[in-house]
Amino acid sequence: MALSSGLRQHLTRSGRHSDPWGRYYTSPDVSRSLIERIEVHKPTLVVELGSGSGSLCSAAADRWHDAQLVTVDVDHRASNRLDAKRAGPRVRHSHYVHDALDAALSEKIGLRLGTVDVAVCNPPYIRPRWRSDFGKILEDAGLSGVLTSIHDAGADLLFLAQNLRLLRRNGKLGLILPDGLIAAECYRGVRQALMRQHMVEQVVQLPRRVFKGTEAQTYLAVLSKMAGETHQVKLRQMGNDGSLSEIIEVPQDLAAKRLDYSFHARTGLQERRGTYQPISVGMAVKEIVRGTICSSAIAAFPAPIFHLGDFVAPAGEQAVRIVSKRFALGERAARIAVRDARLALPGDILLARVGRGLENRLALVVHGPCVISDCIFALRTTDEYRERLYRFFESEAGRHARATSAHGVAARFLSKTNLSEIQF
Incomplete structure (x- = not known):
């Protein structure tokens, strides 16, 4: 898929700093890039948790004009930011000032669990103090038994689990993730569980420094809820100029180890080049x-x-x-x-x-x-x-x-x- 010149420009300049909630706001170009990768024609209901500046929601409104948009953010100022970014008078948008990690969120915002067509999210880069209702969120998402310690449950994993609770079967989830869930050893069980329960469609490795204030490696990830077990994951890498690499398809056992393109591209190149048998x-x-x-x-x-x-x-x-x-x-x-x-x-x-x-x-x-x-x-x-x-x-x-x-x-x-x- 061709990338806009705006995206190419964004990838060579800094983004915006995080706020007190640990959020690094997504630029419109990166938001559009994620939305473009979600293969769904006419969703009825689109949700963004932790909406912040509303960039993902606005990109969703630009693509799916007839969808109902629901955004949630604990920051009361987020509603004003969204109002300034609406894509026109046709947009049906409801915003709620509420904790997105409330286990009873669906009741508070009037949505039944398992009814959302598309969920998009850029989770904050924090590790919230553990609460008992986090356990219910992880359990409902089928992720309660995959962590060696509850201290490994960062906001990225909790937001992912909360979105899975809201999605319907075959619903689409688009995320912007740091590389903990993608590459850290402590999340190997999480990656394995996600691929066994859902269809992880693709992971795109972004250039470093997409978000100013952090050198964290970030990724675009798209999955379909309960759409079948993932046997192969498509991995790509985005260059600083916005260009995309060729696709690498990685089998489930290797993808559970890591989901970053650069790791598997290097490993595959070593195996192809080898004049002697490589060892670990x-x-x-x-x-x-x-x-x-x-x-x-x-x-x-x-x-x-x-x-x-x-x-x-x-x-x-x-x-x-x-x-x-x-x-x-x-x-x-x-x-x-x-x-x-x-x-x-x-x-x-x-x-x-x-x-x-x-x-x-x-x-x-x-x-x-x-x-x-x-x-x-x-x-x-x-x-x-x-x-x-x-x-x-x-x-x-x-x-x-x-x-x-x-x-x-x-x-x-x-x-x-x-x-x-x-x-x-």
């Missing part, structure tokens, strides 16, 4: 050690601690970035430090676990054991794989692999699981 990082290392000393405790610790700012820039194509001697501990100091910290040992490969540009941080421990902060991974490998693994992480392909495997809304981070699954 997890197969090549004996252990992945994560440090335990947080940044606020570094100054008070009795031994020097290797932290994010201690990685050095590469000195040449064949040069090895070595941890400075000043971090190396003697035998007695190491015995004392290991009581309260995790140590990296000679031969370990150090990688940044969190932070901007984490893919560029790499070092090799040579001179002696050293204490590492909780922002650092130490990969303990064998002589067989050490050089090959280090050279891979130093290469463009290795940096790209770490960059695409990392995720997060505020600070990007690389989990042990995602690191272990990188192939080289």
Whole structure:
């Protein structure tokens, strides 16, 4: 589908900052892009929860002139924003100032559960304090048993579940999501449940910095409620100029692992190129050690601690970035430090676990054991794989692999699981 010149322009400039509710307002061009991907002809009832500035609702009104539009937002000012954006006198629009995550929302706004044709949503980027009615929302949506902890239930998942409650069978849901639900290991069960219960039609990876104030990776996602099990998911990527990549179709088992285009495009390219059989990082290392000393405790610790700012820039194509001697501990100091910290040992490969540009941080421990902060991974490998693994992480392909495997809304981070699954 051709993209407007306005969308291309938007993707090369910043959006708007979030508000006190953690919302990053959607531009009209991105809103239209999502609405265009929802394959439905003449919906009768369209709902937007957490409507904010009303951009998604306005795009829906532009496309579906005869639909009844219902918007809900806890912010009383949202109604005025919507009034200014209505698509003309024919629009039938009802707005409610109410908590969109109220388990009794349908009763409060006069809609029966399971009656909405299309739901569109850009959830806020917050993790609300847990309430008992959140459990009912997740249970009704078939998602109550897929989380390892209720603390993993962010607003994105709760809004998704609330929309599923409102939708009718075969109703369409269009979402703008951060990459937690798309790529984080803790949401693997959620992705699996969604694909087993619903038809996940497509996921489009947007360029970073679409929303000013966050570097979060975001996605457009469309699914059909209870329209059959998802066997293949169509993934695409949007470039900074608004162009769309070719479609990658990913089977359910791999899509449950991750739903981001860049990850699967990289993995597929490695498999096609390979002159030798690629293996995963997890197969090549004996252990992945994560440090335990947080940044606020570094100054008070009795031994020097290797932290994010201690990685050095590469000195040449064949040069090895070595941890400075000043971090190396003697035998007695190491015995004392290991009581309260995790140590990296000679031969370990150090990688940044969190932070901007984490893919560029790499070092090799040579001179002696050293204490590492909780922002650092130490990969303990064998002589067989050490050089090959280090050279891979130093290469463009290795940096790209770490960059695409990392995720997060505020600070990007690389989990042990995602690191272990990188192939080289």
